[in-house]
Amino acid sequence: MSVTSERSSDGQQLTINIKGRFDFSTHQDFRGAYEKGADAKRYVVDLKETHYLDSSALGMLLLLRDHAGGERADVRLVNCSPDVVKILAISNFSKLFRIG
Amino acid sequence: MRGAAPPERLKILIADDNASDRMLLSAIISRQGHEVLSACDGAEAVALFERSRPQLILMDAMMPVMDGFEAARRIKELAGEALVPIIFLTSLTEGEGLARCLDAGGDDFVAKPYNQVVLAAKINAMNRLRLLQETVLQQRDLIARHHKYLLNEQRVAKAVFDQVAHSGCLSAPNIRYLQSPYALFNGDLLLAAWAPSGNMHVLLGDFTGHGLPAAVGAMPLAEVFYGMTAKGYGLPETLREMNAKLKRILPVDMFCCAALICVNFKQQLVEIWNGGLPDGYLLHSDDRPHTPLVSAHLPLGVLSAGSFDDNTQVYPFGAGDRVFLLSDGVVDSTDESGEMFGSRRLQNVFVANRNPALLIEEVQWALARFRGQARDDVSMVEIGFTEPESLGPPSVIYTDSGDSSPLDWAASFEFRASTLRRFNPLPYLLQLLQEVHGLRLQSSELYIVLSELYSNALEHGVLGLDSALKRDADGFALYYQQRGERLDSLEDGFIRFNFQIIPQGQGGRLIVDVQDSGGGFNAEQVLALPPAVDQLSGRGLSLVRQLSHQCQWSSDGRTARVEFAWEGLA
Numbered sequence: 001m002s003v004t005s006e007r008s009s010d011g012q013q014l015t016i017n018i019k020g021r022f023d024f025s026t027h028q029d030f031r032g033a034y035e036k037g038a039d040a041k042r043y044v045v046d047l048k049e050t051h052y053l054d055s056s057a058l059g060m061l062l063l064l065r066d067h068a069g070g071e072r073a074d075v076r077l078v079n080c081s082p083d084v085v086k087i088l089a090i091s092n093f094s095k096l097f098r099i100g
Numbered sequence: 101m102r103g104a105a106p107p108e109r110l111k112i113l114i115a116d117d118n119a120s121d122r123m124l125l126s127a128i129i130s131r132q133g134h135e136v137l138s139a140c141d142g143a144e145a146v147a148l149f150e151r152s153r154p155q156l157i158l159m160d161a162m163m164p165v166m167d168g169f170e171a172a173r174r175i176k177e178l179a180g181e182a183l184v185p186i187i188f189l190t191s192l193t194e195g196e197g198l199a200r201c202l203d204a205g206g207d208d209f210v211a212k213p214y215n216q217v218v219l220a221a222k223i224n225a226m227n228r229l230r231l232l233q234e235t236v237l238q239q240r241d242l243i244a245r246h247h248k249y250l251l252n253e254q255r256v257a258k259a260v261f262d263q264v265a266h267s268g269c270l271s272a273p274n275i276r277y278l279q280s281p282y283a284l285f286n287g288d289l290l291l292a293a294w295a296p297s298g299n300m301h302v303l304l305g306d307f308t309g310h311g312l313p314a315a316v317g318a319m320p321l322a323e324v325f326y327g328m329t330a331k332g333y334g335l336p337e338t339l340r341e342m343n344a345k346l347k348r349i350l351p352v353d354m355f356c357c358a359a360l361i362c363v364n365f366k367q368q369l370v371e372i373w374n375g376g377l378p379d380g381y382l383l384h385s386d387d388r389p390h391t392p393l394v395s396a397h398l399p400l401g402v403l404s405a406g407s408f409d410d411n412t413q414v415y416p417f418g419a420g421d422r423v424f425l426l427s428d429g430v431v432d433s434t435d436e437s438g439e440m441f442g443s444r445r446l447q448n449v450f451v452a453n454r455n456p457a458l459l460i461e462e463v464q465w466a467l468a469r470f471r472g473q474a475r476d477d478v479s480m481v482e483i484g485f486t487e488p489e490s491l492g493p494p495s496v497i498y499t500d501s502g503d504s505s506p507l508d509w510a511a512s513f514e515f516r517a518s519t520l521r522r523f524n525p526l527p528y529l530l531q532l533l534q535e536v537h538g539l540r541l542q543s544s545e546l547y548i549v550l551s552e553l554y555s556n557a558l559e560h561g562v563l564g565l566d567s568a569l570k571r572d573a574d575g576f577a578l579y580y581q582q583r584g585e586r587l588d589s590l591e592d593g594f595i596r597f598n599f600q601i602i603p604q605g606q607g608g609r610l611i612v613d614v615q616d617s618g619g620g621f622n623a624e625q626v627l628a629l630p631p632a633v634d635q636l637s638g639r640g641l642s643l644v645r646q647l648s649h650q651c652q653w654s655s656d657g658r659t660a661r662v663e664f665a666w667e668g669l670a
Contacts, residue, residue: 044155055428059353062402080185083253083440090428091357091376091417092398 001047007040014040022053030060034067040070043068048079058091065096076100111228113137113154115145115171116189117163124160125189125214132220142166143597146174149184152517156226157186157240158210161201169204176205183233185226189214226244257315258284268293269300274363274486287314287354288427291322293329296530296547298365301338304481305358305400306427313631315402317356320345330537331380332527333549335362335371336410339400342406346401355385355401359393363417363483366548366643369482370417374408375399378498379429379443381536383450385420390450393423403504414580416573422456422484429478430463433471443471456484507608509534510600517590520558529597537608538666545647546664552640553614554595559583561618561658562593593617613661620657 003026005016014084016033020024034043043064047053065073080088087100112134116122118138126136137154139145144164145159157175161168172186188201188209202207207226210219260285270277270292279290286306293299303325309315321330324345328338339360346356357376361644364371374380382391397409417423426446432439449466460480467478511532515525530547533539539546559565563586569575598613644651648662 014492055306056353059308059355062355063353071407090378090395092395095398096402 003033005033007037011038013044014042015044015046016064017049018050020051022047022057024052025058026057028059028086030089031063034064039067041074043075044075045075045077046079047077047081047084050084051081051086053084055091056068056089058093061093073090074098102538103660108227109133109135110156110223111135111137111152111154112223113139113145113148113152113157115139115142115157115163115168116160118160120214121160121189127213128219129223130218131159134223142168142171146178148521149175155184155230156223157184158189159186159206160189160369161636169200172201172205178660181233182537183230184228184382187222187226189380203331253312255280257312258282259320261315261322263500264319264326265552267326268515272300272486272599274300274484275302275428275481276457276460276484277479277481278464279481280343280477283477283479284315284318285311286477287318287356288477288625289318289321289358290479290481293326295329295362296332296544297551298544298548300363300483301325301335301360301362302363302425302481303358303364304377304425304427304479304485305356306479307356317346317350317354318418319391320349321356321400328527332551335373335412337411337524337527339373340405340408343400343403344405347404350401351436355399357395357399357428359633361394361423361425361483363414363485364422365485367640368416368418369414369487370421371414371422372423373412373424378426378428380425381450382415382417382422382426383422383456385418391446393425411584411607416537416576417485419485422459423482424450424459424465424481424482427479432478433467435471437639442590445470476631482605506603507603512599513597514594515596516594517562517592518591520562520595521587522593523595526554531597533599533610536608536610538668539610539664542664542666549644549648549662550612552613552644553612553662556618556640557595557614557618558587560621562590562595562615563587564618604665609666610664611661612663613659615659618658620654623653623655623657 002019003016004019006015014034016030018030040051045061045064059077061077065075066068068075077088078100080099083097088094093099112129114122114125114129114136115138115141116125122138122140129136132203137148137152139148141163145157146166148154148243149157159172160170163171169190173189174535175184175186185207186205188206189212190209191212192195193211198209207229210222233625266563267277268291270290271290272635275292277290279288280286281481283290287309289303289305289307293301305321307317313633321342327610328341355376359374359377362371370382372393374393374395375397375486377549379395380393380394385388388406389536392411396411396413403409431441431443431446439565449463450459453462458588458642459482463480468640513525513529515523517524526547528551530543533546558569561582565579565583567579567585569579569582594617596613598615600611602609602611644660644662649665651658
């Protein structure tokens with residue numbers, strides 16, 4: 001498991017990549033990824049290399065959404081595998097996040 | 101000793117039968133800053149060890165009375181878990197002899213004649229090991245102590261929580277469930293309670309995370325569930341309150357996946373809301389394939405009150421039908437290769453199931469076969485349909501004396517469109533009527549009659565829905581779909597309640613008029629029909645007639661009047 005982040009050249013978008021399992025052990029790194037530096041306008045969580053996420057990962061996504069402005073947050077979850085899509089679908093997170 | 105920390109002052113026991121060797125070694129060790137104890141044979145060494153507990157021992161192998169090997173064995177035994185390093189002093193050079201020193205419990209050896217630097221280094225190395233062992237033991241004991249505290253705290257928390265959780269009706273004959281005794285600390289929650297209407301509410305919840313954090317939300321959730329169910333609130337109001345409460349008290353990253361169901365035995369309906377739990381299933385008594393009860397909502401505690409969606413699904417539910425709910429942990433159990441159990445395997449268990457009483461066990465077996473081991477952190481519940489007569493009536497306890505019971509009054513209420521859209525007035529009305537002590541013994545009947553009249557007035561009167569739609573399963577679904585749509589877009593209409601409490605001798609009478617803004621119905625014609633027993637519709641009116649003392653409809657079918665009477669209280 002590892003979390004890396006990358007800011008777009010204009011600094012407006014922060015992309016967070018999660019490799020491996022996205023669960024409670026990722027907590028510190030995930031928070032660190034969006035709390036360091038200035039706030040971005042848009043957030044992208046790239047789950048291309050994430051093969052599993054549990055309910056505490058869903059909780060962390062809610063923390064990110066809160067950090068990014070709650071109801072007005074612009075957070076996208078991209079490159080979700082079918083398993084990850086299924087977990088997000090059960091929790092109906094598509095109502096909170098753009099999933100693509 | 102260059103670069104190393106100054107050596108700790110240790111209490112070192114020297115056992116050697118050769119007096120000159122012993123004195124020489126004592127001198128060296130003392131010069132290195134340690135305290136020295138001396139013994140001239142093995143037996144004396146053991147006795148000194150018992151009395152003075154030296155931290156390290158330098159032991160000659162060959163001694164009279166008791167040799168070093170035997171002394172080492174005894175000292176190691178006396179030392180127990182603590183590491184008391186024993187360094188053998190030996191002129192032995194052949195491998196076998198040296199090995200024997202270690203076999204007897206020795207930790208190292210130094211050869212005579214002594215090299216002071218090597219000796220000091222060995223003592224330091226052994227002391228490091230000794231300290232390491234000491235730290236490990238301390239930490240182990242600390243962890244064991246914490247673990248014991250934790251278990252005790254969990255036991256107390258669980259005992260308190262059980263008082264709350266078991267105030268419900270999980271033991272009702274139509275409920276079967278599987279839950280680990282410590283499910284609370286896995287964040288799983290299972291609650292069941294009777295509503296005053298005779299409906300049964302069941303909640304299966306799964307909080308994010310594990311341990312105490314997962315358990316803290318359970319208590320407020322249970323209180324809202326029991327409190328509102330007992331007061332006669334329906335699922336939407338209860339869900340809104342549970343969501344608002346959790347949203348208010350839980351941190352952002354915590355929430356509760358939950359399914360809430362309401363079984364209406366009298367009308368043979370089941371109403372369900374699923375937010376974030378894996379698909380539940382409605383298992384039919386006939387050969388129809390089971391109906392998945394899919395999560396259509398976000399979990400409780402995520403959305404603000406304004407965006408929360410309390411829409412429920414309603415299905416016909418009769419003898420032999422069952423609702424099966426489960427927490428995650430069943431379908432997402434993985435085997436050694438990482439493959440998930442999945443919903444297909446679960447459904448195969450449903451299909452293969454012959455004896456409904458064994459369904460939960462069969463799911464467990466399938467899970468155990470799949471993983472090669474059982475797991476005890478999953479929750480499953482199955483709610484069946486048992487005819488209401490065989491279920492225990494809800495027990496209600498009152499604490500006041502009744503001296504101030506109001507006995508002569510009338511009140512009217514009019515609920516208009518925007519109120520009817522979102523608000524369920526029945527709990528308030530019932531609570532008002534509960535102030536009349538003579539009515540309390542009939543509160544269940546009263547509630548059922550009022551809710552029947554209310555839903556008739558709302559669904560057939562204000563919303564103009566045709567109950568004939570409900571004659572088959574498709575029409576049934578359509579009926580509830582239309583109900584939701586029309587209610588959401590309701591602009592006009594009203595339902596009026598008029599209550600009169602009239603004292604009569606020692607007792608009294610309650611007269612209730614329920615009027616709606618709808619087109620009315622041909623009361624004479626409808627009431628003349630034989631009560632429909634096996635149909636999905638038409639149970640409401642016969643229920644009202646059975647339970648109230650008198651009931652009649654105005655000729656235009658827009659106003660119903662029911663009457664309840666009571667005798668004087670002893």
